[in-house]
Amino acid sequence: MGNSVTLSKIRQLYIIEREILSEAGRASGQPVRHVVAGAVFANPFAGKGAASEEDLARLAELSFDIGTVLSERVLSRFTEQERPRAYGKAVIVGTDGDNEHGAAMIHPRLGLAMRTALGAGPALIPGNAKVAVAGSTIDLVFGGVDDGWDYDAMDGISVVVPGAPAADEFVLFVGFGTARVNARVRGASAEQVAKVVAEIQKARK
DSSP states (O other): OOHHHHHHTEEEEEEEEEEOOEETTEEOSSOOEEEEEEEEEEOTTTTSOSOOHHHHHHHHHHHHHHHHHHHHHHHTTSOGGGOOOEEEEEEEEOTTSOHHHHHHHHSSSHHHHHHHHHTOOOSOOOEEEEEOOTTOEEEEEEEESSOTTOGGGOEEEEEEOTTOOOTTEEEEEEEEEOOOTTOOOOOOOHHHHHHHHHHHHHHHO
16 A cells, blocks of 8 residues: 555544653663654444454554554654664554454554564564543553563553544554663563463462
8 A cells, every 4th residue: 555545544643752851860871762653544444343354354454554654754753873672552442443443453463564664673562452532541562672571671651642533533553762761670581481480380280
């Protein structure tokens, strides 16, 4: 689908930028920026009851097209020196939609658009979806681009589009960011967690 055709499906586009200079009285030790792009567009299956597999497949393809536009808009706000270390995605489904419409928007294909635009990203992308009235907020959760166990990249931002989504619309969000401000929490490694889980499972038998 061409970019102009995709843009014709979008009613509104938003860019939300957050730059944190200090936290708890301590200046940021490195640039901390998170940028989220949001698109408001029609849900073609709103008001039609539970979605069929065909409906969900069509929504997944739509998410790829719109996700490509959003990813390119966000990444244009980063310089080469600020290569994003974190990413996340979220969607609000208008009240005439099905929660599974939201799942189709963020799970099957959106990640491919984000990874393609970034040129990287093997780690699972955190995603969040809900059905809600216009003007509702949603938390977009960030996780590491290259490593899902990158604790410094784990963060979040609350996003909202005033007056959207209408009952028959979506608001789809794509976000990229740097590390969390003054990140210094050290968690367990993937190997350590796997060992603990194995011990827990063994104890349950």
